[in-house]
Amino acid sequence: MLPTNILSAASVGLLSTLATCASATPTHKDGGPIPPDSQLLFSLKMNLGASVNFGLGPRGTRFGDPILGGSFEGPKLNGVILPVGGDWGLLDARGGFQALTVFQFQTADGANIFVRGTGPTPNGKGLHYLSLETGAENYYWVNDIMVVGATSVDREKGLVTIDAWQMIPPAS
Structure with missing residues (x-):
């Protein structure tokens, strides 16, 4: 049972990090990236x-x-x-x-x-x-x-x- 809990916690942490990174990248109103x-x-x-x-x-x-x-x-x-x-x-x-x-x-x-x-x-x-x-x-x-x-x-x-x-x- 311990490995499942660790995996679940790791998955939540990874998903949270990916969501934060995705929201930090500026995007056009159509969802594409904004060029420099x-x-x-x-x-x-x-x-x-x-x-x-x-x-x-x-x-x-x-x-x-x-x-x-x-x-x-x-x-x-x-x-x-x-x-x-x-x-x-x-x-x-x-x-x-x-x-x-x-x-x-x-x-x-x-x-x-x-x-x-x-x-x-x-x-x-x-x-x-x-x-x-x-x-x-x-x-x-x-x-x-x-x-x-x-x-x-x-x-x-x-x-x-x-x-x-x-x-x-x-x-x-």
Whole structure:
């Protein structure tokens, strides 16, 4: 009899937890989920140097482009892209391209923000997850936000443009 009582208590606890989680998720009036909102954080133009091909490896062909600099401007962040970091890529056997970009912002008032981006870029366009990191007090909030960048790459001009959007959770 004890196992049945324990199972019943566990079932009630699980159902209660699931009901609480379900009621905490915002939904449309038709019952579907509400998508997050977004706000433009910045737009950037980044200049790349000559590409270095590392050759074929076990996961595909790797290459990298040095970041020569650039600028970014938006409602919350403005400044220059310092000439450090790189834009690395992996081209797989099926033609899929995966980017990994690491670089540094310097805001108009002198704060440094480390930026890391990753995501697929088929045909020179894609969406990237951008992670921002700083110890600067005025910009510490960037450590705790989700940023998605709509990216375009012009290899002939050595130019990357990104419109970066801060994702905003739906209101409850």
